[in-house]
Amino acid sequence: MINVVIIGAGNVAAHLYRSISAAEDLQVSQVYNRTAENLGFVRDFKKRCTDINELEKAELFLIAVKDEAIEEIADVLPDSGGVVAHTSGSQSLKTLSKFQNFGVFYPLQTFSKNKEVNFREVPVCLEASSDENLEFLKEVAGKVSDKIFEVNSEQRKALHLSAVFVNNFSNHLYALAAEYCKENGLPFKILQPLIKETAAKIETLPPYSAQTGPALRNDQKTIAEHLKMLNKDQKNIYSILTQSIQKLHGKEL
Numbered sequence: 131m132i133n134v135v136i137i138g139a140g141n142v143a144a145h146l147y148r149s150i151s152a153a154e155d156l157q158v159s160q161v162y163n164r165t166a167e168n169l170g171f172v173r174d175f176k177k178r179c180t181d182i183n184e185l186e187k188a189e190l191f192l193i194a195v196k197d198e199a200i201e202e203i204a205d206v207l208p209d210s211g212g213v214v215a216h217t218s219g220s221q222s223l224k225t226l227s228k229f230q231n232f233g234v235f236y237p238l239q240t241f242s243k244n245k246e247v248n249f250r251e252v253p254v255c256l257e258a259s260s261d262e263n264l265e266f267l268k269e270v271a272g273k274v275s276d277k278i279f280e281v282n283s284e285q286r287k288a289l290h291l292s293a294v295f296v297n298n299f300s301n302h303l304y305a306l307a308a309e310y311c312k313e314n315g316l317p318f319k320i321l322q323p324l325i326k327e328t329a330a331k332i333e334t335l336p337p338y339s340a341q342t343g344p345a346l347r348n349d350q351k352t353i354a355e356h357l358k359m360l361n362k363d364q365k366n367i368y369s370i371l372t373q374s375i376q377k378l379h380g381k382e383l
C-alpha cells in the first residue's frame with residue numbers, strides 16, 4: 131500500500147482525495163490544510179491535520195495549494211524522505227529542490243470542488259528529480275488515470291498557457307454570450323448543442339479546419355452589423371478575435 135499525504139483542501143486536493151481513496155494499492159493517509167473549515171470532504175476525522183509538523187511519514191506528499199503558497203509550504207514541510215510533488219501547471223520543478231526526492235504531478239483538467247470529474251480521463255503530466263522518482267510517480271499516476279505524460283517544466287508552462295486559451299478564455303466567451311443572451315431575453319441553453327458540437331468536432335478535425343463564421347468568410351457586412359450591436363468591451367474582443375481568425379487564414383484585414 132502506498133501512503134499519500136495531500137496538502138491543501140481546495141479544488142484539486144478534493145479531487146485527488148476522491149480518486150486516490152478509490153484507487154487500488156493507494157491510500158490517503160492524511161490531508162493537511164492551514165485551516166480546518168475546508169477539510170470537510172475528508173470523511174475520516176483522524177486523517178485531517180492542521181499542524182504541518184504532525185504529518186507522518188508517507189511515500190508521497192502532494193502539494194495542492196494555490197501557486198503563490200507552494201514555496202511557503204515547501205519552506206515549512208519537514209523532509210521525511212518521501213517524494214514531494216506539487217500539482218501546478220505554472221511552477222517549476224525547482225520550487226521543491228530542498229527535498230531529497232521531488233517532482234510534479236500536474237492534472238490537466240479544470241477542477242471545481244463540487245463538480246465530479248472522471249479522473250481516469252484526466253491527463254497527468256509528470257516530472258521528477260530522478261528516474262527513480264519519475265518511475266514512482268508513473269506508478270501512482272497510473273493507478274488513478276489512464277493518461278500519463280512526461281512533461282518538463284518549460285513544456286508544462288506552455289501547456290498551462292494553452293489550457294488558459296482553450297478553457298479559461300473559451301469559458302469567458304461563454305460567460306459573455308450568456309450575458310448577451312440574457313439581455314436579449316434568450317436562454318443560454320439554446321447555445322449548448324453548438325458548444326458541444328464545437329468541442330466534439332475537433333476530435334476528428336484540426337481546429338484550423340473546423341473554423342467557420344463571418345470572420346473566416348470575410349463577411350464584412352455581417353461583421354459591421356455585429357460590431358454595431360456590441361458595447362465597447364465586447365467590440366474590442368470581437369475585433370481582436372476576428373482579426374486573429376482572418377490573419378491565421380490569410381484573409382484581407
Ligand SMILES: NC(=O)c1ccc[n+]([C@@H]2O[C@H](COP(=O)([O-])OP(=O)(O)OC[C@H]3O[C@@H](n4cnc5c(N)ncnc54)[C@H](OP(=O)(O)O)[C@@H]3O)[C@@H](O)[C@H]2O)c1
Pocket residue numbers: 137138139140141142143163164165168193194195196197199202203217218219220236237238239240241242
Ligand atoms: N483548479 C484547477 O482546475 C487546477 C487544475 C490543475 C492544477 N491546478 C493547480 O493545483 C493547485 C491548487 O489549485 P486549486 O484550484 O485546488 O486551488 P484552491 O481551490 O484555490 O485551493 C487553495 C488551497 O491553497 C491553500 N492556501 C492558499 N493560500 C495559502 C497559504 N498562503 N498557505 C497555505 N495554504 C494556502 C488554501 O487553504 P485555505 O483552505 O485555508 O484557504 C486551499 O487549501 C494550484 O497549484 C493550481 O495551479 C489547479
